[in-house]
Amino acid sequence: xxxxDYDLVIRGGTVATAADTVACDVGIRDGRVVALAEGLGxxxxxxxxxxxxxxxxxxxxxxxxxxxxxxxxxxxxxFRSGSxxxxxxxxxxxxxxxxxxxxxxxxxxxxxxxxxxRGKAVIDYAFHLIVSDPTEQVLGQELPALIKDGxxxxxxxxxxxxxKLGDRQVLDVLAAxxxxxxxxxxxxENHDVIAWLTERLIGxxxxxPQFHAVAHxxxxxxxxxxxxxxxxxxxxxxxxxxHVSARAAMEEIRAAKARGxxxxxxxCPQYLFLTAADLDREGxxxxxxVCSPPPRDAANxxxxxxxxxxxxFDVFSSDHAPYRYDDPEGKQMHGKGAPFNRIANGVPGLExxxxxxxxxxxxxxxxxxxxxxxxxxxxxxxxxxxxPRKGSIAVGGDADIAIWDPERxxxxxxxxxxxxxxxxxxxxxxxxxxxxxxxxxxxxxWDDGAVLGEPGRGEFLRCDLPxxxxxxxxxxxxxxxxxxxxxxxxxxxxxT
Ligand code: DUC
Ligand code: ZN
Ligand code: ZN
Numbered sequence: 001x002x003x004x005d006y007d008l009v010i011r012g013g014t015v016a017t018a019a020d021t022v023a024c025d026v027g028i029r030d031g032r033v034v035a036l037a038e039g040l041g042x043x044x045x046x047x048x049x050x051x052x053x054x055x056x057x058x059x060x061x062x063x064x065x066x067x068x069x070x071x072x073x074x075x076x077x078x079f080r081s082g083s084x085x086x087x088x089x090x091x092x093x094x095x096x097x098x099x100x101x102x103x104x105x106x107x108x109x110x111x112x113x114x115x116x117x118r119g120k121a122v123i124d125y126a127f128h129l130i131v132s133d134p135t136e137q138v139l140g141q142e143l144p145a146l147i148k149d150g151x152x153x154x155x156x157x158x159x160x161x162x163x164k165l166g167d168r169q170v171l172d173v174l175a176a177x178x179x180x181x182x183x184x185x186x187x188x189e190n191h192d193v194i195a196w197l198t199e200r201l202i203g204x205x206x207x208x209p210q211f212h213a214v215a216h217x218x219x220x221x222x223x224x225x226x227x228x229x230x231x232x233x234x235x236x237x238x239x240x241x242x243h244v245s246a247r248a249a250m251e252e253i254r255a256a257k258a259r260g261x262x263x264x265x266x267x268c269p270q271y272l273f274l275t276a277a278d279l280d281r282e283g284x285x286x287x288x289x290v291c292s293p294p295p296r297d298a299a300n301x302x303x304x305x306x307x308x309x310x311x312x313f314d315v316f317s318s319d320h321a322p323y324r325y326d327d328p329e330g331k332q333m334h335g336k337g338a339p340f341n342r343i344a345n346g347v348p349g350l351e352x353x354x355x356x357x358x359x360x361x362x363x364x365x366x367x368x369x370x371x372x373x374x375x376x377x378x379x380x381x382x383x384x385x386x387x388p389r390k391g392s393i394a395v396g397g398d399a400d401i402a403i404w405d406p407e408r409x410x411x412x413x414x415x416x417x418x419x420x421x422x423x424x425x426x427x428x429x430x431x432x433x434x435x436x437x438x439x440x441x442x443x444x445x446w447d448d449g450a451v452l453g454e455p456g457r458g459e460f461l462r463c464d465l466p467x468x469x470x471x472x473x474x475x476x477x478x479x480x481x482x483x484x485x486x487x488x489x490x491x492x493x494x495x496t
Contacts, residue, residue, distance in 0.1 A: 005041035006034065008442055013049025013403065017056065017392050018374035026054060028399040031441035036395060047437065049403050055373055056392050057092025057123075057400035057438060058354050061380035062185075062242055062266060062317035064346065065096040066116040070132075070162035073344035074329040076322040076420040079120035080455045082350060085419040087446045087453055089351035090402035090435030092123050093381070093390045093461070097155060099130035101162065106131070106142040110151060114460070121458030122451070123440045124400070126386060128185065129154035131173055132163045139176040150462020152385045152469075153183040155242065158224045159191040159292070167231060174235040175491055181465040183384060184232075184239045185266075188224035188249065189216060189293060198341050207339035209286030213276035213294035215340065221293050222248035229256045229263060235491065236471045240264035240383060243319050245271045245293035247303040254312050264383060264468065266315040269349045269356050270295050271304045274425055287331045288423050290343045291321065308375065309367055315383065316375040318353040321346020325423045347425050351417050354402070355410065359431035363406075385463035399442040402435040410434050418451065 006027040014023050015036065027035030027043065065082040067075050077085065086094050098113035100106050106129060113127060129146065131138065131154050143154075156173055157163040165173065170186075177184045197215040201207065206214070225241055229252060232239040244250060244267050253265045274295035279286040289295065307313045323344040324330035334342040354376055361367040367375075373392075381391025388397050412429045414422070438446040445453030 002042055004044040006043040008045045008047065008399070009040050009043030010047045010049050010054055010401065010403065011040070013052045013054035015054045015393055016369045016373055017394070018370055018378035021369060026393065026399070026401065028442045031399055031443070033393055033395055033397055033399050036393070047403065052436070053369070053404040053406055054393065055090070055402050055404060056377040057402050057440065058086075058090050058376045059093045059095070059380040059386065059391050060086060060091045060318050060320070060350060060353060061095045061315060061384055062268070063094055063096050063320035063350055064322070065094070065320070067097055067099050068101070069344060070101065070160055071333075071344055073323050073333045076324045076330060077320070079117045079125070080122075081418065081420040082320070082322075083121040083123050083125065083458055084451055084453070085351040085417060087123050087438045087440065088418045088451065090354045090404070090438055091350065092400035092402070092438060092440050093125065093386065094123065094350070095126045095128055095384060097130045098127045098151070100132050102133040104133065106138055106146060110146060117460065119456040122445050122453030122455055123458045124390070124461050125458055126384065126461040126463050127151055128384075130163070131156055132165070134165065134169050134173050139172060143176055144180050147180045147182050147465070152181070152463040152465050153185060155185040155187065157187040158228065159187065159189040159194055164191050167227065170228070170231050171235060174232055174237050174239070177469070178235055178237045178471055178491065181469055183466045183469040184237065185242045186228045186239055187243070188221060188228045188241055190220040190224045193217065193220040193223065202339050202341065209284065209290055209340050209343060210276070210280035212290045212340035212343070213279050213296070216292050216294050218246040218248045218296060218300070221246055222252060225249040225252045229253070229261065232263070233261060238262040238264065238469055238471070240266060240315070242266045243268050243271075243293060244313070245304070246296045246300045250303060250307050250312050257312070262468075264314045265312060266317050267304050267307065267313050268317055268319045269353055270319070270347050270425070272301060272360065273356060273429065274347075275301060278425070284336045287343045288325050289347060289425055290331070290340065290345055291319070291347045292345045305366060308361065313375065315380050316353070316357055317380065318349035319346070320348050320350040322348045322419055322421050324421055327422065348419055348421050351419060352412055352424070352426055355431045355434050356426065356429070358404070358433045363432050383466055383468045385466040386461060390461070399439055401439045403437040404433055405436045406433045408432070408434040408436065
């Protein structure tokens with residue numbers, strides 16, 4: 001009997017990474033990629049990938065799973081349904097949020113979140129933190145200790161009553177992140193503008209879901225994006241602006257990048273495939289599309305596409321925020337017909353993120369296959385300290401791989417998805433290309449329509465400090481005296 005050289009060989013496919021596309025086999029041993037070459041020796045198990053694309057598994061670096069929401073609704077997906085849904089859409093690593101609510105200890109929040117994840121995930125996962133109460137204890141003790149333990153990124157909010165930070169608090173948080181080398185994700189919308197518009201709209205009887213998109217004006221997103229960038233520049237810290245929806249905010253990001261700032265930006269499927277008109281559907285149906293920032297108009301959609309093409313965006317995530325529609329704990333937590341500001345914010349997207357961008361982006365030639373891999377797999381892994389273990393197909397990395405049939409035509413419908421929702425915003429949308437097999441550390445977890453991954457096999461990942469979060473140095477940002485020395489006592493740094 002022939003001795004197998006590998007545990008598994010994926011044979012005869014086209015392997016694409018963020019950099020290259022090559023025809024070769026992939027040899028896997030002990031859950032890792034150990035060989036990439038033509039004509040590899042036998043594997044104990046073999047997958048015939050002729051005519052298929054062999055891509056890194058997706059890294060979904062923005063999703064909300066089993067997260068107590070600040071508005072009181074309950075996320076429909078736990079780590080079981082969320083991770084299965086992700087795997088069925090070609091994603092092999094998720095990074096949801098351990099969310100602090102005011103008064104809570106961050107460490108306790110993280111322990112609670114581990115309890116929610118334990119025994120459930122079919123793919124690997126890491127945690128971001130959400131910091132909503134940046135006390136001295138949190139910034140001086142808890143956060144540094146957690147960062148050392150592998151929770152190296154966190155999100156802050158400039159809006160939402162229960163989560164928002166004022167500018168001074170944002171500066172405090174950014175300074176702490178700079179000291180520790182962490183990545184900060186910013187939800188950038190101007191809270192007072194939204195609150196003011198909301199009050200007036202509702203006062204004038206304009207309370208239907210469609211007015212959510214009016215209250216969350218693109219100008220409010222632009223202003224907060226500008227302010228977040230300004231605060232980050234003062235502290236000399238690269239930050240990542242999440243879920244960018246519109247041209248206005250993109251212009252701020254593009255200008256800052258052009259000035260030489262190190263800055264990152266993310267967009268999501270809802271800004272490519274939905275518009276504000278979806279919030280204006282019959283009856284209360286528009287509630288299904290309420291998310292923040294909201295989908296904009298067709299012109300903004302086109303700008304977001306161009307931003308993906310041109311490099312304004314670094315990451316494409318789902319922002320999966322799963323609230324059931326016909327459910328008193330979901331979109332209808334305040335009843336059918338509740339005013340727009342009492343509708344849970346969020347749309348699902350874990351499972352469709354990759355196929356929809358693949359079809360409308362790669363399939364049409366708008367973005368290259370390699371750019372697709374970079375946006376959805378490699379960059380998020382790099383930005384959040386998971387690379388090279390995750391995010392690519394490389395010798396030594398985990399064998400987290402999605403094998404795609406680029407010709408498979410799929411009509412998206414609620415019934416074919418594996419999340420725990422009662423709707424999809426993308427019902428009836430036809431895509432070409434779907435991941436037919438997904439491997440997590442060399443184990444097949446999704447194959448030909450069958451979920452094979454055992455809940456609990458997914459492992460928690462500690463993240464490294466992301467190199468992308470390293471400050472550039474003050475001179476680049478125009479603060480330093482010509483000598484190159486600088487004096488920044490506000491950061492506890494003086495070198496003159
Ligand atoms: N907005 C957020 O900020 N998070 C979850 C979903 C949403 O719509
Ligand atoms: Zn957000
Ligand atoms: Zn979010």
